[in-house]
Amino acid sequence: GPKVLQIPSHQIIDMGQMVTLNCDPVSNHLYFYWYKQILGQQMEFLVNFYNGKVMEKSKLFKDQFSVERPDGSYFTLKIQPTALEDSAVYFCASSLRRGPLYFGEGSRLIVV
Amino acid sequence: GDSVTQTEGQVALSEEDFLTIHCNYSASGYPALFWYVQYPGEGPQFLFRASRDKEKGSSRGFEATYNKETTSFHLQKASVQESDSAVYYCALGNTGANTGKLTFGHGTILRVHP
Numbered sequence: 001g002p003k004v005l006q007i008p009s010h011q012i013i014d015m016g017q018m019v020t021l022n023c024d025p026v027s028n029h030l031y032f033y034w035y036k037q038i039l040g041q042q043m044e045f046l047v048n049f050y051n052g053k054v055m056e057k058s059k060l061f062k063d064q065f066s067v068e069r070p071d072g073s074y075f076t077l078k079i080q081p082t083a084l085e086d087s088a089v090y091f092c093a094s095s096l097r098r099g100p101l102y103f104g105e106g107s108r109l110i111v112v
Numbered sequence: 113g114d115s116v117t118q119t120e121g122q123v124a125l126s127e128e129d130f131l132t133i134h135c136n137y138s139a140s141g142y143p144a145l146f147w148y149v150q151y152p153g154e155g156p157q158f159l160f161r162a163s164r165d166k167e168k169g170s171s172r173g174f175e176a177t178y179n180k181e182t183t184s185f186h187l188q189k190a191s192v193q194e195s196d197s198a199v200y201y202c203a204l205g206n207t208g209a210n211t212g213k214l215t216f217g218h219g220t221i222l223r224v225h226p
Contacts, residue, residue, distance in 0.1 A: 006155075031212050033212050033213075042116075042216045043156070043201070043216045044216070045213050045214060045215070048212050048213060056213060091155055093155075093212065100146075100161065101212055102158070103148075103155030103156045103157070104155050105155045
């Protein structure tokens with residue numbers, strides 16, 4: 001079936017540094033999402049993105065977070081600066097309007 | 113706010129056993145309900161959804177019926193196989209234009225022994 005690719009699969013980073021998580025969504029999808037899953041907890045919605053704009057974000061989407069998809073390339077989640085509590089698996093997803101979400105395999109971020 | 117409760121954290125079965133994973137929700141309005149499955153090393157995969165009361169969703173032998181009265185969407189399968197071993201997530205979403213903001217349950221780990 002359709003695949004969402006995420007790069008990197010895992011990354012270890014020093015607290016305070018910047019990290020960019022990349023997502024290559026399904027080619028004809030128009031809506032893009034980031035979800036966060038802390039170990040042992042459920043997946044939580046961070047943000048959704050359509051037509052070059054953030055449509056909705058949760059309280060977990062702190063000021064240090066940003067998303068963009070310049071010129072139809074990767075859909076990215078940038079965290080600057082990172083904090084210890086940002087350690088989690090970040091899942092990217094994409095969809096058509098009203099369609100089911102297709103998730104990537106996740107990017108495991110460890111902030112030390 | 114919206115929430116989803118999956119009663120079972122883990123379920124262990126033998127092949128050909130009957131499966132039930134309980135899912136209850138709390139939401140304002142009339143949410144759409146979903147089941148996702150996550151195999152080891154992969155992201156969650158959409159199984160099926162239901163959008164209105166008494167609607168049954170189904171896929172790959174799994175099914176669930178939307179029950180507004182009991183606010184439930186329990187997952188069932190008549191005869192599980194070892195390949196069904198995975199984590200199963202119940203989720204709810206709005207029924208507006210953007211159905212991508214989902215509220216997930218904690219997930220249920222299913223282990224099926226040969």
